[in-house]
Amino acid sequence: MPTDQHFDIIIIGTGAGGGTLARALSTTEKRILILERGEYLPREKENWDSATVVGKGHYKAHESWLDKTGREFHPSIHYWVGGNTKVYGSALIRFRKQDFGEIKHYGGTSLAWPISYEELEPYYLAAERLYRVHGLRGSDPTEPPSSGPFPHPAVSHEPAMQELFDGMTALGHRPFPMPLGIHLNEADREASTCVRCNTCDGFPCLVDGKSDAHVVGVRPALQNPQVTLLTGALVKRLLTNEAGTKVERVVVERANQLEHYSADIVVVAAGAVNSAALLLRSANDRHPNGLANGSGMVGRNYMAHQNSGMVCLSSRQNPTVFQKTMGLNDFYFGAADSELPLGHISMLGKLDGNALKAGAPGFVPLGMLNCMARHSFDFWLTSEDLADPENRVTLEPSGQIRVSYTPNNVEAHTRLVHKLKEMVGRLLPLGLKLDKRMPLEATAHQCGTLRFGNDPRQSVLNRDCRAHELDNLYVADASIFPSSAAVNPGLTIMANALRVADRIGAALSTPVNARALA
Numbered sequence: 339m340p341t342d343q344h345f346d347i348i349i350i351g352t353g354a355g356g357g358t359l360a361r362a363l364s365t366t367e368k369r370i371l372i373l374e375r376g377e378y379l380p381r382e383k384e385n386w387d388s389a390t391v392v393g394k395g396h397y398k399a400h401e402s403w404l405d406k407t408g409r410e411f412h413p414s415i416h417y418w419v420g421g422n423t424k425v426y427g428s429a430l431i432r433f434r435k436q437d438f439g440e441i442k443h444y445g446g447t448s449l450a451w452p453i454s455y456e457e458l459e460p461y462y463l464a465a466e467r468l469y470r471v472h473g474l475r476g477s478d479p480t481e482p483p484s485s486g487p488f489p490h491p492a493v494s495h496e497p498a499m500q501e502l503f504d505g506m507t508a509l510g511h512r513p514f515p516m517p518l519g520i521h522l523n524e525a526d527r528e529a530s531t532c533v534r535c536n537t538c539d540g541f542p543c544l545v546d547g548k549s550d551a552h553v554v555g556v557r558p559a560l561q562n563p564q565v566t567l568l569t570g571a572l573v574k575r576l577l578t579n580e581a582g583t584k585v586e587r588v589v590v591e592r593a594n595q596l597e598h599y600s601a602d603i604v605v606v607a608a609g610a611v612n613s614a615a616l617l618l619r620s621a622n623d624r625h626p627n628g629l630a631n632g633s634g635m636v637g638r639n640y641m642a643h644q645n646s647g648m649v650c651l652s653s654r655q656n657p658t659v660f661q662k663t664m665g666l667n668d669f670y671f672g673a674a675d676s677e678l679p680l681g682h683i684s685m686l687g688k689l690d691g692n693a694l695k696a697g698a699p700g701f702v703p704l705g706m707l708n709c710m711a712r713h714s715f716d717f718w719l720t721s722e723d724l725a726d727p728e729n730r731v732t733l734e735p736s737g738q739i740r741v742s743y744t745p746n747n748v749e750a751h752t753r754l755v756h757k758l759k760e761m762v763g764r765l766l767p768l769g770l771k772l773d774k775r776m777p778l779e780a781t782a783h784q785c786g787t788l789r790f791g792n793d794p795r796q797s798v799l800n801r802d803c804r805a806h807e808l809d810n811l812y813v814a815d816a817s818i819f820p821s822s823a824a825v826n827p828g829l830t831i832m833a834n835a836l837r838v839a840d841r842i843g844a845a846l847s848t849p850v851n852a853r854a855l856a
């Protein structure tokens with residue numbers, strides 16, 4: 339492809355934000371260039387091999403970042419067409435209505451969003467349709483109001499999960515079917531792409547049954563001949579005009595060559611850490627601290643949730659294959675003994691011996707771990723991470739990324755872990771509970787580094803997710819989050835990307851109507 343080409347829109351990154359945005363904008367006649375540093379994830383038997391995927395981290399990026407002390411770590415990040423959604427668990431749940439306002443937490447107060455839940459709601463509905471979300475309205479007591487049903491019925495529980503679900507209900511809890519974006523047809527299994535396997539959460543889907551941003555976003559977008567995707571295209575810098583008011587050139591490294599592209603509108607959607615790093619790398623005379631960084635907020639307020647995995651070993655066997663069918667939000671806004679929010683509980687994909695090996699002493703044989711896995715019920719706990727300007731992404735003189743982070747709101751998470759331990763202690767015989775707090779390496783839920791807001795002194799982007807300081811620079815990934823809430827981020831990123839598509843359409847006088855997309 340000849341370089342120095344001009345497009346109407348350039349989108350950088352193809353994950354939950356970029357892939358969804360590309361899909362929405364591809365309904366126009368605009369010439370769109372999508373730049374993705376990764377390649378297509380190979381479809382191979384190893385996609386579903388836990389020793390390869392979990393044990394060897396086969397599909398993770400071979401990259402190391404620094405923590406605040408200068409220690410190197412390998413982030414759990416995936417550079418492919420589809421970004422991190424290629425391996426996500428496709429739990430696609432809306433933020434609660436209250437998450438868009440200020441909420442008092444043990445660790446401080448979360449920030450209000452510049453848009454209300456009501457403004458995002460039609461886009462949530464469109465994202466649920468686009469990503470084929472299965473769920474049951476009204477089953478989650480903290481669920482925000484919705485203008486339509488889930489497009490697909492809730493995924494059924496396997497017997498051991500149903501027993502757990504019934505047990506929780508008998509204790510007075512209100513578990514609900516977890517909203518999941520998979521191409522599953524339980525009424526007609528012959529017509530179902532998804533086969534309900536045990537290698538979904540953390541694995542690529544060999545049969546394209548998972549609603550990831552490649553299958554749902556990029557692939558259909560490329561049906562439009564006006565849309566071009568370049569893979570292996572690492573965006574190095576954004577160059578501005580002399581006044582610093584407009585991105586004029588996108589500098590790309592591809593096959594060890596530098597190439598330049600330009601567009602009327604440039605959208606950054608490289609994931610929260612890489613989007614911030616790109617703006618910092620693009621510092622120039624007009625933007626000496628990084629592009630669009632007059633507020634000093636670029637890279638700050640990194641959040642990734644307080645997350646724990648909990649393995650509950652029971653004398654009862656757990657033969658569940660597809661385990662991620664249940665969620666519990668009873669402690670989302672607090673508990674009888676807590677006026678402040680604790681968080682969200684859901685199931686992990688079913689763990690096996692290779693997955694348990696990651697947290698076990700090296701001398702424990704795989705056979706024993708596999709046996710343990712047959713008796714384990716595997717939970718995922720999430721509490722809100724609060725925006726702290728000192729938790730931030732910076733660049734070393736070498737260009738290497740540093741993520742300085744100190745966990746906050748830890749009391750909420752500790753209490754949540756305790757609540758779950760108490761509950762499973764009453765539900766599962768024996769019930770040995772092993773919980774593990776996710777370390778900095780677990781960057782899966784990264785967000786917040788280019789937050790949007792009404793005050794240019796406190797935020798990088800305006801309410802349209804356009805940079806306060808540049809006329810043609812937009813952001814459409816997890817970095818825009820002013821707060822992290824305590825549920826999975828994916829659906830909110832997708833819904834907001836659809837909203838941003840409409841705002842870009844308006845800026846180009848080309849109606850998109852992303853709310854009608856399905």
Ligand SMILES: Cc1cc2nc3c(=O)[nH]c(=O)nc-3n(C[C@H](O)[C@H](O)[C@H](O)COP(=O)(O)OP(=O)(O)OC[C@H]3O[C@@H](n4cnc5c(N)ncnc54)[C@H](O)[C@@H]3O)c2cc1C
Nearest residue numbers: 351353354355375421422427428429573608815816826828
């Ligand atoms: C194992 C795992 C399980 C998860 N499970 C869930 C779940 O069940 N539910 C949920 O909601 N979320 C889940 N997540 C999180 C979810 O995947 C992310 O929140 C989401 O993908 C983030 O979207 P994004 O657009 O911000 O970034 P990404 O999806 O990370 O996309 C960024 C893209 O930009 C590309 N890129 C980066 N830098 C550059 C550059 N300089 N030039 C060009 N391209 C670049 C990357 O290759 C990537 O394709 C999970 C994540 C992981 C890792």
Ligand code: SF4
Nearest residue numbers: 532533535538543547
């Ligand atoms: S459970 Fe379904 S969507 Fe997930 S990896 Fe297996 S076949 Fe794919």
